[in-house]
Amino acid sequence: MNIVVCVKQIPDPAAPQSLDPSTYNLDRSGKLILDEADTYGVEMALQLRDKAGAGEVTVVSMGSAADLSGIRNALAMGADKAVVVSDDALRGTDALGTAKVLAAAIKPLGADLVLCAVESSDGYTGTVPVQLAELLGLPAVTFAKAVTVENGTVSVNRQTEAGYDEVTSPLPAVVTVTAGVVEPRYASFKGIMAAKSKPVDQKSIADLGLASVAGNANAGQKITALVAAETRQAGEKHVDDGDGADKIVAFLESIKVL
Amino acid sequence: MSLNTVWVIAEPANGAISSTSLELLSHAKKLGATVSAITWGANGASLAAQAGEYGATTLYDAGDLGGALAGAPVASAIAALVASAGKPDAILIPSSPDGRDIAGRLSVKLDTGVLTNVTGLTAEGVAEHQIFGGTQVASSAFTAGGPGLFVIRAKSFVAEAAGGAAASVQAIAAGDLGATNGAKVIAVHVEERQGPKLADASVVVSGGRGLGEASAYSLVEEIATLLKGASGASRAIVDAGWVPYAKQVGQTGQTVKPDVYVACGISGATQHMVGMKGSKTIVAVNKDPDAPIFQIADLGIVGDVHKVLPALIEKLKSR
Numbered sequence: 001m002n003i004v005v006c007v008k009q010i011p012d013p014a015a016p017q018s019l020d021p022s023t024y025n026l027d028r029s030g031k032l033i034l035d036e037a038d039t040y041g042v043e044m045a046l047q048l049r050d051k052a053g054a055g056e057v058t059v060v061s062m063g064s065a066a067d068l069s070g071i072r073n074a075l076a077m078g079a080d081k082a083v084v085v086s087d088d089a090l091r092g093t094d095a096l097g098t099a100k101v102l103a104a105a106i107k108p109l110g111a112d113l114v115l116c117a118v119e120s121s122d123g124y125t126g127t128v129p130v131q132l133a134e135l136l137g138l139p140a141v142t143f144a145k146a147v148t149v150e151n152g153t154v155s156v157n158r159q160t161e162a163g164y165d166e167v168t169s170p171l172p173a174v175v176t177v178t179a180g181v182v183e184p185r186y187a188s189f190k191g192i193m194a195a196k197s198k199p200v201d202q203k204s205i206a207d208l209g210l211a212s213v214a215g216n217a218n219a220g221q222k223i224t225a226l227v228a229a230e231t232r233q234a235g236e237k238h239v240d241d242g243d244g245a246d247k248i249v250a251f252l253e254s255i256k257v258l
Numbered sequence: 259m260s261l262n263t264v265w266v267i268a269e270p271a272n273g274a275i276s277s278t279s280l281e282l283l284s285h286a287k288k289l290g291a292t293v294s295a296i297t298w299g300a301n302g303a304s305l306a307a308q309a310g311e312y313g314a315t316t317l318y319d320a321g322d323l324g325g326a327l328a329g330a331p332v333a334s335a336i337a338a339l340v341a342s343a344g345k346p347d348a349i350l351i352p353s354s355p356d357g358r359d360i361a362g363r364l365s366v367k368l369d370t371g372v373l374t375n376v377t378g379l380t381a382e383g384v385a386e387h388q389i390f391g392g393t394q395v396a397s398s399a400f401t402a403g404g405p406g407l408f409v410i411r412a413k414s415f416v417a418e419a420a421g422g423a424a425a426s427v428q429a430i431a432a433g434d435l436g437a438t439n440g441a442k443v444i445a446v447h448v449e450e451r452q453g454p455k456l457a458d459a460s461v462v463v464s465g466g467r468g469l470g471e472a473s474a475y476s477l478v479e480e481i482a483t484l485l486k487g488a489s490g491a492s493r494a495i496v497d498a499g500w501v502p503y504a505k506q507v508g509q510t511g512q513t514v515k516p517d518v519y520v521a522c523g524i525s526g527a528t529q530h531m532v533g534m535k536g537s538k539t540i541v542a543v544n545k546d547p548d549a550p551i552f553q554i555a556d557l558g559i560v561g562d563v564h565k566v567l568p569a570l571i572e573k574l575k576s577r
Contacts, residue, residue, distance in 0.1 A: 139437060163448045164449075223397065228395075229388060
């Protein structure tokens with residue numbers, strides 16, 4: 001089974017984040033890491049490939065090629081190869097443009113299954129996977145918390161606001177996975193060494209014939225202003241000395257919850 | 259772009275229009291727009307009275323989807339409606355799993371962008387988003403022809419019945435869906451819960467990684483019950499499988515705005531804060547004095563949840 005996993009290298013979410021004040025693009029100048037949300041899709045793909053006993057896992061990404069350590073991380077986990085679409089003109093590309101770029105990169109790969117995270121941990125737009133499915137003419141099952149594949153059908157437990165639905169779809173299909181669908185492995189030393197020689201196919205948007213979708217100028221929407229949110233004032237902070245519960249009860253009484 | 263004509267996705271939920279969709283209908287009406295609702299399902303037409311009450315004059319009904327996930331058929335039916343009835347200025351979509359599926363498909367069909375995680379919207383079509391865990395507010399707008407697709411978070415607006423007459427029902431139909439309609443729901447599981455719904459409760463007690471182990475979550479549930487509230491959770495313990503997703507509060511979970519939010523063993527990752535910082539008051543118990551949750555807590559207890567929570571349970575029981 002051939003599986004494509006869409007991944008993204010993002011600024012470390014633990015570090016302070018900011019928007020460039022002139023373009024309102026996310027500042028990506030610091031070190032980039034593989035989005036943790038994507039590690040679940042990579043792990044899921046590796047398990048499905050190994051269970052099928054044949055096929056390849058290809059990670060596909062759009063973004064800067066200056067630092068590919070996040071992509072190498074996915075390869076070190078066990079993915080077979082990578083396709084990275086990288087082009088200065090892509091800076092500021094919106095979700096729909098990103099989906100068009102990824103669709104063009106994925107189409108020639110003949111994937112049975114395309115896995116994505118529900119949403120990235122930097123932009124949280126969460127629309128690219130379904131846009132991708134529509135562009136590829138495929139069914140999509142989003143918010144998967146369990147995924148199995150048998151006889152050309154993918155079965156998914158799909159999170160809903162009330163619980164979950166059992167959903168089935170013929171392959172090929174796009175599936176978005178939640179964190180917790182599987183426990184991602186750590187790359188082994190052997191995996192890290194092997195990743196260094198795995199193929200990373202770098203493409204420009206000219207290679208894909210997609211110059212018209214790229215960049216801020218072709219985005220269908222823009223940020224027009226940015227202000228600091230109203231801040232909540234921190235109230236009383238009390239170190240528990242056996243009286244923490246009393247403090248809470250008194251507080252609940254003061255706001256008439258008790 | 260003034261929002262004169264607005265369509266709202268009226269997502270069916272338990273035989274009625276979902277609470278988030280009602281919030282969107284109310285807000286569209288408040289902006290002074292001519293509002294139409296779009297729904298689907300075996301009993302779609304039965305929602306006409308409620309759609310009208312919340313401000314819609316027309317209810318477009320895509321009908322029974324035959325078990326298919328809503329994304330592909332509903333987006334296709336809306337695209338066909340745009341082709342026949344003309345473009346609305348905006349389409350408001352609830353930020354639910356099905357709503358987000360519809361938005362993604364529709365964006366491609368209409369070749370227009372999507373604004374997601376919207377928490378405010380003006381009559382001029384300027385959307386508001388809480389970014390970086392709600393520390394900054396970004397405004398955004400569509401630059402191309404539209405319609406503007408706005409995917410809006412729950413609880414961004416207040417649902418208010420305007421008392422209108424039942425909406426007139428018009429059937430709409432999807433075009434040829436090809437392979438895109440392949441995903442079918444074969445079984446629905448509703449996770450059991452006791453007490454009020456998380457989204458509606460006036461008291462929410464949530465637990466996080468600081469509880470240490472899954473069994474300690476029972477402390478959180480007990481306090482929630484004693485306070486006649488609902489129990490919630492951070493993403494970390496949902497991912498760890500301690501509690502079901504239906505309890506998750508935050509960016510990828512539910513947005514809550516209770517009178518009091520009690521955070522137990524939750525450090526306050528931005529992912530969590532964005533779902534609860536609109537609470538009227540916040541109480542936090544955490545052993546790390548530098549936990550970010552204390553920056554927004556009205557009362558912060560620096561202490562061990564395994565000591566503070568059992569003591570709190572005793573005190574509440576003895577009242």
